[in-house]
Amino acid sequence: MTEILKVTGLCTHFFTRAGVVKAVDGVDISLNRGEVLGLVGESGSGKSITGFSIMNLIDAPGRMTGGRISFKGRDLSQLSETAWQDLRGNRIAMIFQDPMMTLNPVLRIDVQMIEAIQAHEKVSRTTARERARDTLGMVGIPAPDERLKAYPHQLSGGMRQRVAIAIAFLNKPDLIIADEPTTALDVTIQSQIIHEAQKLTRQTGTAMIWISHDLAVVAGIADQISVMYAGRIVEHGPTDYVIDNPRHPYTYGLLGSVPSANKRGARLFQIDGMAPNMLALPRGCAFGPRCDRAVDVCAAAPGMSQSCTQKFRCHNPVPEAVKVAK
Amino acid sequence: MTDTQIIAPVPAKAETPFAQFRAEFFESKIAVGALITLGIVVVLALLAPWITPQNPYDLAQVDVMDARLPPGEEAFSGYTMWLGSDGSGRDLFSAILYGLRISLAVGVASGVIALFIGTFVGLFAAYVGGRVETLIMRFVDLQLSFPASLVALMLVALLGKGVDKIILALVVSQWAYYARTVRATALVERHKEYVEAAICLGLSKARIMFRHILPNCLGPLIVVGTVQVASAISLEATLSFLGVGLPQTQPSLGVLIANGFEYMLSGRYWISVFPGLALLLTVVSINLVGDHLRDVLNPRMKK
Amino acid sequence: MTVFIIRRLMQALVVVFLMSIIVFFGVNVIGDPVAMLISPDADQAEMEAAIRRLGLDRPIHEQYFAFIKGAATGDFGRSFIFGEPALKLILSHMPATLELAFTALFLAVAIGIPLGLYAGLYPDSPISKGIMAGSILGFSLPTFWVGLMMIMLFAVHLQWLPATGRGDTGTFLWFETSLVTRDGLSHIMLPALNLALLKISLAIRLTRAGVREAMGQDYVKFARAKGLSPRRVILVHVMKNILIPVVTVMGLELGSLIGFSVVTETIFAWPGMGKLLIDAILQLDRPIVVAYLMIIVLFFVLINMIVDILYSILDPRVRLQEQGA
Ligand SMILES: Nc1ncnc2c1ncn2[C@@H]1O[C@H](COP(=O)(O)OP(=O)(O)O)[C@@H](O)[C@H]1O
Ligand SMILES: [Mg+2]
Numbered sequence: 022m023t024e025i026l027k028v029t030g031l032c033t034h035f036f037t038r039a040g041v042v043k044a045v046d047g048v049d050i051s052l053n054r055g056e057v058l059g060l061v062g063e064s065g066s067g068k069s070i071t072g073f074s075i076m077n078l079i080d081a082p083g084r085m086t087g088g089r090i091s092f093k094g095r096d097l098s099q100l101s102e103t104a105w106q107d108l109r110g111n112r113i114a115m116i117f118q119d120p121m122m123t124l125n126p127v128l129r130i131d132v133q134m135i136e137a138i139q140a141h142e143k144v145s146r147t148t149a150r151e152r153a154r155d156t157l158g159m160v161g162i163p164a165p166d167e168r169l170k171a172y173p174h175q176l177s178g179g180m181r182q183r184v185a186i187a188i189a190f191l192n193k194p195d196l197i198i199a200d201e202p203t204t205a206l207d208v209t210i211q212s213q214i215i216h217e218a219q220k221l222t223r224q225t226g227t228a229m230i231w232i233s234h235d236l237a238v239v240a241g242i243a244d245q246i247s248v249m250y251a252g253r254i255v256e257h258g259p260t261d262y263v264i265d266n267p268r269h270p271y272t273y274g275l276l277g278s279v280p281s282a283n284k285r286g287a288r289l290f291q292i293d294g295m296a297p298n299m300l301a302l303p304r305g306c307a308f309g310p311r312c313d314r315a316v317d318v319c320a321a322a323p324g325m326s327q328s329c330t331q332k333f334r335c336h337n338p339v340p341e342a343v344k345v346a347k
Numbered sequence: 348m349t350d351t352q353i354i355a356p357v358p359a360k361a362e363t364p365f366a367q368f369r370a371e372f373f374e375s376k377i378a379v380g381a382l383i384t385l386g387i388v389v390v391l392a393l394l395a396p397w398i399t400p401q402n403p404y405d406l407a408q409v410d411v412m413d414a415r416l417p418p419g420e421e422a423f424s425g426y427t428m429w430l431g432s433d434g435s436g437r438d439l440f441s442a443i444l445y446g447l448r449i450s451l452a453v454g455v456a457s458g459v460i461a462l463f464i465g466t467f468v469g470l471f472a473a474y475v476g477g478r479v480e481t482l483i484m485r486f487v488d489l490q491l492s493f494p495a496s497l498v499a500l501m502l503v504a505l506l507g508k509g510v511d512k513i514i515l516a517l518v519v520s521q522w523a524y525y526a527r528t529v530r531a532t533a534l535v536e537r538h539k540e541y542v543e544a545a546i547c548l549g550l551s552k553a554r555i556m557f558r559h560i561l562p563n564c565l566g567p568l569i570v571v572g573t574v575q576v577a578s579a580i581s582l583e584a585t586l587s588f589l590g591v592g593l594p595q596t597q598p599s600l601g602v603l604i605a606n607g608f609e610y611m612l613s614g615r616y617w618i619s620v621f622p623g624l625a626l627l628l629t630v631v632s633i634n635l636v637g638d639h640l641r642d643v644l645n646p647r648m649k650k
Numbered sequence: 651m652t653v654f655i656i657r658r659l660m661q662a663l664v665v666v667f668l669m670s671i672i673v674f675f676g677v678n679v680i681g682d683p684v685a686m687l688i689s690p691d692a693d694q695a696e697m698e699a700a701i702r703r704l705g706l707d708r709p710i711h712e713q714y715f716a717f718i719k720g721a722a723t724g725d726f727g728r729s730f731i732f733g734e735p736a737l738k739l740i741l742s743h744m745p746a747t748l749e750l751a752f753t754a755l756f757l758a759v760a761i762g763i764p765l766g767l768y769a770g771l772y773p774d775s776p777i778s779k780g781i782m783a784g785s786i787l788g789f790s791l792p793t794f795w796v797g798l799m800m801i802m803l804f805a806v807h808l809q810w811l812p813a814t815g816r817g818d819t820g821t822f823l824w825f826e827t828s829l830v831t832r833d834g835l836s837h838i839m840l841p842a843l844n845l846a847l848l849k850i851s852l853a854i855r856l857t858r859a860g861v862r863e864a865m866g867q868d869y870v871k872f873a874r875a876k877g878l879s880p881r882r883v884i885l886v887h888v889m890k891n892i893l894i895p896v897v898t899v900m901g902l903e904l905g906s907l908i909g910f911s912v913v914t915e916t917i918f919a920w921p922g923m924g925k926l927l928i929d930a931i932l933q934l935d936r937p938i939v940v941a942y943l944m945i946i947v948l949f950f951v952l953i954n955m956i957v958d959i960l961y962s963i964l965d966p967r968v969r970l971q972e973q974g975a
């Protein structure tokens with residue numbers, strides 16, 4: 022297995038008038054070819070910003086203030102803007118959350134697809150168009166020739182997201198960052214899209230970071246799971262281990278709030294309290310104030326602990342024996 | 348960005364709304380500078396008869412021998428004409444202050460009358476609702492599709508010259524802006540909880556309109572009002588410059604500028620330029636104040 | 651689409667009809683129709699003859715229909731001063747005004763949109779702050795005053811450009827225009843710029859606001875994530891989105907440019923219909939005033955209608971709504 026992406030100590034901060042928002046604060050990611058990493062966390066925990074940082078698409082007042090990103094063994098920190106343009110959409114592609122907003126409303130689908138090909142390859146319009154059509158077919162869009170001539174508003178949300186996925190796959194990238202691609206869609210369409218994306222990554226050997234706030238969605242598609250809270254990874258490990266035996270109380274809580282068939286009737290577990298104010302994070306463990314396992318030592322920030330199976334950032338982890346109520 | 352929340356600035360401590368408004372207003376140096384300038388202009392205009400070296404419209408005090416003196420020359424009767432004199436020997440400084448009085452009076456008078464009429468119509472439309480409201484607002488929209496300057500020009504073309512006619516033309520060309528503003532605000536307020544609560548309490552509709560909705564229109568009205576007064580002053584000056592506004596007997600700044608126009612090509616710039624600068628200072632400072640008021644009074648515009 | 655155009659046409663007709671009532675009653679009720687329509691030099695007998703000839707002794711609604719009938723056939727009476735039909739006089743002055751208004755519109759778009767784009771892309775740069783300060787000035791400075799300053803600076807002081815008149819004209823296609831001769835171009839520079847000033851400010855503001863809004867949109871970020879060059883992102887993805895509304899608004903301003911040209915034409919002695927109007931007002935040449943008012947109303951209504959229709963053709967989003975409706 023070759024390592025495609027290695028992120029160490031990534032920090033991205035926003036310097037706002039009201040103060041510094043440490044949206045991403047020391048995130049590590051490691052991803053192999055063809056692997057799917059699920060990045061989970063509440064809204065506002067810094068998942069999207071992590072994705073944008075890897076694409077080098079952070080705008081003022083934000084800035085990547087620390088860490089290293091290496092992609093296929095190459096350090097990206099010294100890359101020029103033109104080299105970034107070569108990389109984006111070509112080797113690393115991204116899919117956004119809201120399909121209603123990601124396609125340009127005044128450009129036809131074919132224009133938006135062909136430009137994505139021609140930005141990276143010297144091919145004729147006709148060739149590019151054919152490739153665009155074939156890719157639309159691959160993501161399960163019927164009558165792709167007609168869709169090419171349409172404007173975004175003439176397509177449904179699910180169709181638009183398929184188009185966005187097709188655009189991401191156009192140049193057969195090594196890595197796709199999918200930022201909550203199904204959150205805005207109906208449940209039925211959601212599972213179709215997940216299925217489609219999974220099939221494509223298998224076919225093409227593309228690695229993927231699948232961002233979601235829904236642990237259940239991620240569990241179905243990811244090989245590894247990273248759980249994010251207030252800008253940090255609080256738990257990481259292979260999907261099965263994390264799901265079966267979450268060690269961080271936050272993961273435990275997230276898992277408890279997932280309805281599932283075999284615990285029907287049981288009261289849904291809820292994480293108490295509100296998402297933290299990113300401008301004034303609690304001292305010590307950021308999850309402390311909401312945590313029912315909090316102890317005195319939690320006033321100091323916990324480091325990453327390593328068990329045989331997974332890593333977690335907690336002074337008083339959920340014991341290995343305790344299983345989530347089934 | 349997909350779902351980032353913009354961090355709102357920490358709200359200021361609980362103060363009276365007015366104190367908060369004042370604090371925010373005085374944050375902008377430009378706006379404060381403009382307000383001070385405007386204050387000086389208004390005071391100068393009000394005090395004109397007492398601080399000018401001559402009454403430019405008292406024939407006994409004007410000497411044709413002084414005509415077209417450049418700035419800084421000494422007049423026949425001894426005092427220095429810092430801004431020069433015009434074609435018939437009037438001290439320009441004095442003429443400008445007297446002209447300011449007329450310009451300001453016409454601008455403010457038409458602004459205030461238009462404000463009252465527009466507010467009344469807007470409130471009335473929101474009050475009666477239904478067909479009548481639609482009809483009124485259609486008319487307002489129709490009028491607003493023509494620029495105010497054109498409406499005013501059309502009116503003076505039909506009405507002729509004179510202070511009353513200019514004011515009438517300005518009022519007719521501007522009332523619709525106020526009506527639209529008031530009605531838009533009233534529409535928003537009408538569906539707020541406190542109004543619905545007031546309706547439940549059985550308060551009369553008129554009372555709700557005047558006691559509850561009108562006060563909420565004040566902010567937008569003040570903003571629109573400042574901008575409209577500035578544009579009324581500028582519009583009057585334009586019409587007077589064209590010769591279709593105020594008559595020579597009511598020499599506003601526009602009239603003064605027009606009188607100096609013929610000397611311009613021969614290099615006697617001051618006769619037009621100084622009244623023009625006075626006009627400029629007035630209009631620009633009102634606009635700057637209005638611009639900042641909009642930022643302060645309209646929460647949506649806040650960064 | 652056809653339904654939309656027809657509906658829009660009906661609306662336009664209603665507006666013209668309403669305005670004709672307003673102008674007619676403006677002349678006949680607010681003003682004194684005898685003074686307005688009959689030369690002030692006429693003696694008593696002539697006056698009475700004229701009143702009968704003009705039908706002023708008939709009931710008001712009959713008079714209105716006579717007015718409408720005249721207007722529909724282009725008959726607004728004869729100018730007192732020139733003795734020619736008012737409409738003919740106005741039409742003969744119209745090309746000069748249109749030429750000025752279109753040149754100003756072109757300048758506004760050609761100068762305002764790039765400046766607004768810059769200010770929108772780099773909102774914090776000193777140049778952008780300068781541009782925005784300039785646009786505030788452009789909004790607050792009275793046009794006639796800026797015109798005076800332009801004459802003083804460019805014509806009197808620097809002597810670069812002529813201050814008055816239209817200069818030589820040449821023929822282009824069927825038009826007599828000063829845009830095709832050197833002398834004509836040098837004459838139109840100052841007045842066109844003067845007339846354009848307010849609209850340049852408007853274009854700057856609209857473009858800047860549009861760019862700022864578009865830059866924060868997902869579709870722009872997505873375009874960047876596709877690896878497109880900043881050039882393509884801005885020129886295709888951002889500009890295509892904002893050009894349609896900006897150009898539409900600017901198109902709507904054409905009417906106000908024609909109206910405003912009254913001021914500019916007076917300052918620069920431009921022989922257009924605005925100058926004709928002011929002269930007519932000053933000389934109490936009422937038929938010309940009435941004809942001008944009706945024509946300007948017609949212009950406004952026509953321009954609004956054409957821009958509306960063009961907009962609905964250009965913008966795919968509006969186009970769809972119309973289909974759906
Ligand atoms: N432009 C910005 N200015 C200030 N703060 C920002 C900005 N963009 C994002 N943030 C902050 O970064 C944090 C992480 O955002 P994000 O990564 O979008 O969360 P999510 O996990 O929901 O994708 C949020 O708390 C948000 O407040
Ligand atoms: Mg997100």
